[in-house]
Amino acid sequence: MKTLEELRKLREKAKEDMKMRSSNYKIKIVVGMGTSGIAMGAREVMKTILEEISKRNLTDVLVTQTGEKGLASLEPVVDVIIGEKEKFTYGNITPDKVKRIIEEHIIKGKPVEEYIITANE
Amino acid sequence: MQDISLHILDLIENSCQAESDLIKIEIIMDKNEDKLIIKIADNGIGMDQETLENSQNPFFTTKKSRKKKVGLGIPLFKQNAEHCNGKFIIKSKKNKGTTVIAEFQLSHIDRMPLGNLADTFINSIIAHPNIDFEIHLRYKSKETTEFYLSTKEIKEALGDDIPITHPLVYEYLKENFEEGIKKTYMEEL
Numbered sequence: 106m107k108t109l110e111e112l113r114k115l116r117e118k119a120k121e122d123m124k125m126r127s128s129n130y131k132i133k134i135v136v137g138m139g140t141s142g143i144a145m146g147a148r149e150v151m152k153t154i155l156e157e158i159s160k161r162n163l164t165d166v167l168v169t170q171t172g173e174k175g176l177a178s179l180e181p182v183v184d185v186i187i188g189e190k191e192k193f194t195y196g197n198i199t200p201d202k203v204k205r206i207i208e209e210h211i212i213k214g215k216p217v218e219e220y221i222i223t224a225n226e
Numbered sequence: 227m228q229d230i231s232l233h234i235l236d237l238i239e240n241s242c243q244a245e246s247d248l249i250k251i252e253i254i255m256d257k258n259e260d261k262l263i264i265k266i267a268d269n270g271i272g273m274d275q276e277t278l279e280n281s282q283n284p285f286f287t288t289k290k291s292r293k294k295k296v297g298l299g300i301p302l303f304k305q306n307a308e309h310c311n312g313k314f315i316i317k318s319k320k321n322k323g324t325t326v327i328a329e330f331q332l333s334h335i336d337r338m339p340l341g342n343l344a345d346t347f348i349n350s351i352i353a354h355p356n357i358d359f360e361i362h363l364r365y366k367s368k369e370t371t372e373f374y375l376s377t378k379e380i381k382e383a384l385g386d387d388i389p390i391t392h393p394l395v396y397e398y399l400k401e402n403f404e405e406g407i408k409k410t411y412m413e414e415l
Contacts, residue, residue, distance in 0.1 A: 106266070107398060107402040107405065109379060109380070109383040111332060112380060112384055112395075112398060113267070113383055114393070115398060116383070116385055116388050117395050118394060119388045119392050120387060120388065122394075125320060138300055138353070139239070140236050140299040143227065143232050143235055143236050146228055148232065148342075149345075151349050151353070152345050155348065155349075157395070158393050158396075159393040159394070159396040160392075163392045163393060164392065167391065168353065168391070169353050169354075170239070170242075170349075170353035170354070171245055174240060181278075201315060203364050
């Protein structure tokens with residue numbers, strides 16, 4: 106069984122990590138997790154985002170959820186918010202598309218135009 | 227919804243939006259009584275009697291800002307449970323919280339699979355770091371096993387400097403839930 110002791114060790118490791126970089130969140134990823142989003146596969150999308158972030162140890166990315174936004178036919182919907190102003194909304198997202206968005210947009214800073222529904226820059 | 231874990235996720239989202247700070251989830255697989263019971267209890271804003279009755283009606287939603295005036299989450303889950311020789315109970319008190327209990331006949335041929343519970347729980351925990359979750363899985367047969375996880379304990383062990391959303395915590399949660407799900411035989415049905 107995983108113990109809380111392991112978490113305390115993990116905490117030390119994370120603290121070491123944090124010393125090396127400033128860990129304020131720079132990027133926010135928001136997944137639409139309303140009933141229609143869930144029915145269309147938003148949980149798998151969320152899982153892939155979390156796995157990619159964990160794998161790459163991206164401590165400056167915050168992942169969160171929101172409810173229905175009235176974009177039911179475009180679900181699953183994912184917002185990528187960079188800093189205070191830039192907001193990109195991606196639609197009809199799948200786990201494979203997530204991998205591309207993480208690689209190209211989150212890591213390299215280049216939005217994946219073909220999946221974007223709206224962008225406010 | 228293809229499975230029960232997705233319905234659970236949908237209900238947890240309702241609880242989160244009701245301004246809860248503690249959500250208790252209990253899943254009981256009772257082979258002796260041939261029942262599968264799912265309980266989700268929150269301490270959020272709750273509903274008055276009228277909203278409570280309406281919540282089971284698909285053409286009702288409290289979400290004023292959207293065009294689509296339907297709310298299918300609760301009615302679908304209710305229908306699924308009742309169709310499987312089970313029942314669906316929703317209790318709520320204004321400013322106290324809401325509890326949903328869905329009961330299925332475990333062996334019913336139309337019962338949906340449980341689905342991936344680990345994904346549902348991890349999703350909710352990481353997306354709502356300010357809400358505490360108490361998750362209890364129980365298996366009852368000739369032998370009885372159980373699994374319990376409290377995010378409050380995890381947050382205490384992590385201390386103030388590491389948030390539960392930290393990427394390193396994800397693997398810990400995943401392994402923890404996978405072990406618990408295996409121990410309570412909830413992975414394959």
